Amino acid sequence: MTTPLHIPDDELHAYLDQALPRSRCVTLESHLAACPGCRARRDATAALRDRTTLLLAQLTPERKRIPPSFEELQRRAVARPAPRFGWRDAAWAASILLAVGVGYGMRTAGPRAPSTGATERAAEVPPATPLVSASVEAPAASSESPGERTAVSFREPGLPSEDLADQVAPEATLPSPRSSEISTDTLPPETAPTAGLWRTVAWAEAGTPTGGQPPRVDGVPVVEVQVKPSRDRERETPVTVVAQQLASGQLITTIEGPVEDVWALLSRRGDGGETAGAETVRQGSRLLAVTGQLPADSLRAMVRRVNAARRVQ
Amino acid sequence: MADELEQLYQTTYQAVVRFLYRKVWDADRAEDLAQEVFMRALSHRPEKPRAWVFAVAANLARDEARAAIRRRRHLTLLSADPAGRPSAAPSADEVVEEDERQAEVRLALDSLTPRDREVLLLWDAGLSYPEIAERTGLAVGAIGTTLARARKRLVDAHARQHDDDDAAAHS
Numbered sequence: 432m433t434t435p436l437h438i439p440d441d442e443l444h445a446y447l448d449q450a451l452p453r454s455r456c457v458t459l460e461s462h463l464a465a466c467p468g469c470r471a472r473r474d475a476t477a478a479l480r481d482r483t484t485l486l487l488a489q490l491t492p493e494r495k496r497i498p499p500s501f502e503e504l505q506r507r508a509v510a511r512p513a514p515r516f517g518w519r520d521a522a523w524a525a526s527i528l529l530a531v532g533v534g535y536g537m538r539t540a541g542p543r544a545p546s547t548g549a550t551e552r553a554a555e556v557p558p559a560t561p562l563v564s565a566s567v568e569a570p571a572a573s574s575e576s577p578g579e580r581t582a583v584s585f586r587e588p589g590l591p592s593e594d595l596a597d598q599v600a601p602e603a604t605l606p607s608p609r610s611s612e613i614s615t616d617t618l619p620p621e622t623a624p625t626a627g628l629w630r631t632v633a634w635a636e637a638g639t640p641t642g643g644q645p646p647r648v649d650g651v652p653v654v655e656v657q658v659k660p661s662r663d664r665e666r667e668t669p670v671t672v673v674a675q676q677l678a679s680g681q682l683i684t685t686i687e688g689p690v691e692d693v694w695a696l697l698s699r700r701g702d703g704g705e706t707a708g709a710e711t712v713r714q715g716s717r718l719l720a721v722t723g724q725l726p727a728d729s730l731r732a733m734v735r736r737v738n739a740a741r742r743v744q
Numbered sequence: 745m746a747d748e749l750e751q752l753y754q755t756t757y758q759a760v761v762r763f764l765y766r767k768v769w770d771a772d773r774a775e776d777l778a779q780e781v782f783m784r785a786l787s788h789r790p791e792k793p794r795a796w797v798f799a800v801a802a803n804l805a806r807d808e809a810r811a812a813i814r815r816r817r818h819l820t821l822l823s824a825d826p827a828g829r830p831s832a833a834p835s836a837d838e839v840v841e842e843d844e845r846q847a848e849v850r851l852a853l854d855s856l857t858p859r860d861r862e863v864l865l866l867w868d869a870g871l872s873y874p875e876i877a878e879r880t881g882l883a884v885g886a887i888g889t890t891l892a893r894a895r896k897r898l899v900d901a902h903a904r905q906h907d908d909d910d911a912a913a914h915s
Contacts, residue, residue: 441888444895450873450888476892483895486902487868489849491762492771498757501750504779508786 443476629659645671646687646737683723693718710734763869767805795875852902860894
């Protein structure tokens with residue numbers, strides 16, 4: 432290895448940071464012994480390095496708390512609540528599903544104009560509850576831009592002890608369907624996506640493949656229903672995801688399916704940011720979850736309600 | 745693995761807190777996030793725990809910064825509410841001086857490019873050149889160059905900051 436005329440700055444830093452291989456250090460040290468210029472630069476670099484360390488040391492937080500012991504941390508890690516379903520994940524999943532749905536629809540439907548009428552069904556209020564008499568306005572006259580989603584004029588469920596159905600306004604105006612909401616429910620049944628993929632279906636169709644209507648919070652308008660075959664396809668146990676919109680515009684999602692599938696969905700939470708809460712109820716090999724950015728007790732009340740309704744079904 | 749993590753926790757926890765503090769600028773939050781980082785490490789059992797811990801810490805700090813921006817926007821909306829305003833209790837001289845010193849260094853640090861800052865903070869947190877290279881995507885050979893530049897810029901920016909403050913005080 433040839434010794435450079437002088438030691439470059441980056442090598443001086445690496446040398447002082449003890450990040451050079453031993454053989455290279457020996458070469459540099461022999462050069463330093465013979466070169467006063469490089470020795471002066473080494474000293475200046477060392478001073479710069481020390482000055483940086485000193486400056487950064489001033490950015491040390493005041494120690495306010497005694498950190499927990501490792502054992503305590505282990506206990507907390509074990510006892511921490513189940514992973515939560517992040518809305519960022521939900522948004523990702525929804526956009527991917529919509530893209531798949533639209534792509535599939537365009538491929539199979541060809542150049543024909545999308546039927547907005549068919550998409551209304553995805554936003555219908557499920558007729559299961561006699562307490563709700565929500566109606567859907569025809570979207571044709573709306574001047575709203577197709578990319579916007581307007582809030583549904585329902586009142587938001589508040590305390591968990593209150594009857595959710597009672598809080599729904601008798602008349603509701605549902606949003607104009609977005610052009611991107613052209614879902615696979617416009618497809619004839621034989622062209623539906625293959626097993627293993629998520630399908631966005633109309634509420635009326637959602638019950639057919641699942642052997643009963645997907646669980647959801649009674650009395651709140653459904654904006655989207657998605658169905659995916661379980662990993663265990665032989666058992667014909669699909670996962671259903673029902674998105675519903677509260678009066679405030681917030682979305683709540685009811686997920687039902689085999690435990691491992693639902694956990695897989697719930698565990699795909701983000702590393703940070705605002706995450707939605709989730710409450711779950713297990714029944715045998717199946718898990719029911721309600722997620723949303725609501726207080727935990729509200730979600731808990733909802734999941735109990737949905738579970739009770741499911742048992743009655 | 746638990747032993748390795750325990751050792752890492754004992755030796756690196758404060759470095760992780762400092763690393764996070766220099767990104768979120770909130771001591772309590774930095775401690776919370778550092779504990780979250782180690783709890784995640786206990787769940788994930790990463791192969792290279794030291795590099796992993798700092799990678800997750802950097803991600804949490806980034807998310808925290810985004811959340812802080814959202815909170816600030818929210819607080820701006822609430823600024824008409826007198827109850828929401830911070831109290832204007834006078835601070836002790838020492839506290840003020842310490843805050844000023846910190847603010848000068850912080851401004852100097854903020855003047856670095858994100859990459860230079862990240863490399864400098866990772867080095868100060870105790871990561872090796874190969875670990876910094878893995879975390880930042882730089883070549884190991886480029887770490888010395890980056891550190892040389894970052895150190896010089898930090899010291900120069902701080903000196904300028906200090907000079908500006910002195911000039912303002914005497915004008």
